[in-house]
Amino acid sequence: MQRYYIMKDYLRKVISTSLAQFDINEEDIPEIQIEKPNQPEHGDAASNIALNLASILKNSPRKIADQIVESLEYEANKIDTVEIAGPGFINFRYAENYLFDELNNILEEGERFGKSSALDGQRILVEYVSANPTGPLTVGHGRNAVLGDTIANLLEWTGAEVDREYYFNNAGRQMRVLGQSVKARYLQELGQEVDLPDDGYEGEYIRDIAKALIDEHGEELIDSDNITPFKEKAEQVIFEDIQETLQRMDIEMDAFFNEQEVYDDGSIDKVVETLREKDLAYDEDGATWFKTTEFGKDKDTVLIKSSGEPTYRLPDIAYHVNKLERGYDQCIDVFGADHIDTYPDVLSGLDAMGYDKSKVDVVVYQFVTIVKEGKPFKMSTRKANFVTLDDLMDEVGSDVTRFFFEMRDPNTHLEFDIAEAKEAGDKNPVFYLQYAHARIHSILRKVEQEYSFDAKAKLSLLTHESETELMKSLIRFPEMIQSAARSHEPHRLINYLDDLASAFTSFYHDCRILGEEKELVQARSALAKATAQVLANGLGILGISAPEEM
RNA sequence: GCGCCCGUAGCUCAACUGGAUAGAGCAACUCCCUUCUAAGGAGUAGGUUACAGGUUCGAGUCCUGUCGGGCGUGCCA
Structure with missing residues (x-):
């Protein structure tokens, strides 16, 4: 029997079976949507299928919902209650046992938890960076x-076989101008009075490349009309620089x-x-x-x-x-x-x-605006008044850099406030996630010192509202990955992790672990451990470290 | 001019791709540290989702128009 790790898939299947009772063509059946309602009193999951069927079946949504619910066959250890509410929503409430089973599942799956086979067998090429070797990588x-x-990470987690490719061009006008710029600097360094070409590259790194050429070749290139050596040297140096920058962010191209x-x-x-x-x-x-x-x-x-x-x-x-x-x-x-x-x-x-x-x-x-000291910072590679990616990482580190680029919908302008990113505390959301993770490990270390467990944790002791909410948040992880992967929108994963960390923090405040009854310590430790696992898995996808101590 | 994107709390942004009473974080105000990390938490206040129409059971989300911002509109990449 197939296991449904994702509740949405299970509910979709259950509803779909029940829909067989209606006399409609397969292609007329609307997609069965399952959502997490905003209002907690609307349950843990809801479907609007009856509303969408109303016009097709020419019947009232509530009556359709009645018919669906009446013939609904589901497992009692997954779903506790099914209710019809509002204009015809079908609301589901999860059974406690389901949460406990899933919690065990998270602990068993460990660092694999969240992986799915949704895209099994798919070969996907992701082409990115693709900056031509004319200068250091910018924040853009x-x-x-x-x-x-x-x-690419998200797609891999949903089962796809992913190749990461960097497309570049080392010919053409841009590169010619680059070579000419290096040559001009080379000649300048050797005392000649020459100007940079029109539209030449003004960055300081051009001078560095020229100096490297002097170290290697002395003055022997001075009379050459050929700019190839200048171009090639520039390309080589710049590419090395780009690769180093990418490595700092843990990015490796195939x-x-x-x-x-x-x-x-x-x-x-x-x-x-x-x-x-x-x-x-x-x-x-x-x-x-x-x-x-x-x-x-x-x-x-x-x-x-x-x-x-x-x-x-x-x-x-x-x-x-x-x-x-x-x-x-x-x-x-x-x-x-x-x-x-x-x-x-x-x-x-x-x-x-x-x-x-x-x-x-x-x-x-959309474009990135760097905000420095409260003011936007306008950039251009050629004019060299840019903030390089390296500069940025020198200031705030790789974790924060990645997080800020991931936290927004790609299709909206991103304001990168250096001051906010540098703040190690409240203003900086990446620390909130890492801190929750570190805090859990701190507790688990103490639990390990003070207790020894031989039996399996008695998860049924987890009945506090904060515990239940945390479990519900944890089990959403796989579906969030799928959603972020499908839409190519990493920020969804960030939003989710933020919710999760906040659910954990509530649990942390409401439910002590240390000093409670041994069985309760064990059960809560299991919950904390699963939370740390999901945070670590999520941060891993984002390419952000999950420190055990801060 | 034309094309694409954006417009949501004072600021930066979410809202599961059309669902139920639009949510967070900063900033402001009021509280909470003899308690596993206060890098935290509880609460108050803050909104006609730029504006005007339309589509339908239901719109921040879809369509039309207007206004505002970004990008593009090269025999540049």
Whole structure:
């Protein structure tokens, strides 16, 4: 018999069975939604199915609810009561035994608790960071990196096989300007009076790269017209720097994909060829255009400039073809709002070439504003007045950095207040979670010193309201992971963990552990231990440490 | 001009993707440390969910329009 670790799934199944009594086509049956009601008097879970069926069955919601409930077959050790309330909601209350069973389950599953098989067999590619090696990662890249990494973690926890990929471009204009900037600094360091190129990179790191070149080559590059050595050195140094920064946040990519590959293997040419065959590409003014107007855009788009150089859209399309050809069931791209206009072209390109564009999913995140001393801080990589990710982590550490990037809906602007993030106390929500975890371990250490247990904990002693609430919060963990994974919204997990920590804190204040009857100590210790486990698992997904002492 | 995103408490944000009485954290005010970590807790106050219509049993959430903010609208990436 299958176990239903997620109560929602169980209730959905139970209701679905009962719906067989109605004479409706399968495809007309609305999705069975199970929710956690806001009001505690509405029970632990509720379904609006009767309301949604009302118009289809042409009957009153309450009557439909009556019929559903009457024929509802459920296990008494899972569900205690079923009630119809309000306009026709069906409200369920969990049985105590169910909570105890689940608590045991959490302790048995341990660090695996929360994993599910919802996406079993799915191969998913998450592409993120994808910053070109022109400078240190900025806070904007930070949001990208953390979102991508956390979404990848969430997908893994729901059973998917995930690859993490970093796409970059080390050719083209940007890199040329970078090389020229390094060369200018190199010459300056050697005493020549030269200016940075227009639009050159002004950051201090350019000078460092120039100095490294002097250490290695002395003056031997001084007369060279070739900027390649400057470009290559810059790329190498900057990439090392980027990797170090990512490692600080515990981010490790599975692969780095060089845009050059889709030039070298001819896939770019193939894209253009195919589009031409389908009459979706044409030549004009010496350039090659993609008929994006066919896909609802105002203008057609240049694929190959009159200089013969492709625009970024073309390799982007080829790269996505490449991903799909590798057999991924889903490709997730994480990128900032400034790229919002480019991905419809990529999707159109895929579509035109006969690929299933619904396999590509884009997580767009809005910009990050750094607030320093109460004032917003405007940034630009080229002008070098940015706050780098490293700067940020030097100030607040990796845990806080990750947390702040994860705590908000990706689709809203994020205000990162350095002062607030640095505050080690009240204002800083990440400490609230870590503190709850540390506090539990502190108690458990004392319990271990003072008691020895041989029997299984008698969980039925957990009857206090705070204990019940804590258990109910704990068992929601797996479904919260699924919800965060499905929506690609890590902040949902944060909101949940915050609720959980707050439920624990109530328990902590209402129910002492140390000094109570031995059996009660044991039962409450089990509950505390399960809470620490869920907090640790959740923080682990977020890439945030769960210290046992603070 | 056009396209995308956003507008919720004084501030920063939630609200399980259309559900029942919109919730937290800061900030403010009143309390609580001989008690397992007070980096905490209990409470008070704070709202016409920008505005105006519409869709339906039901709207912060969906559609239309208006206003305000961000981003884009390159033969830049």
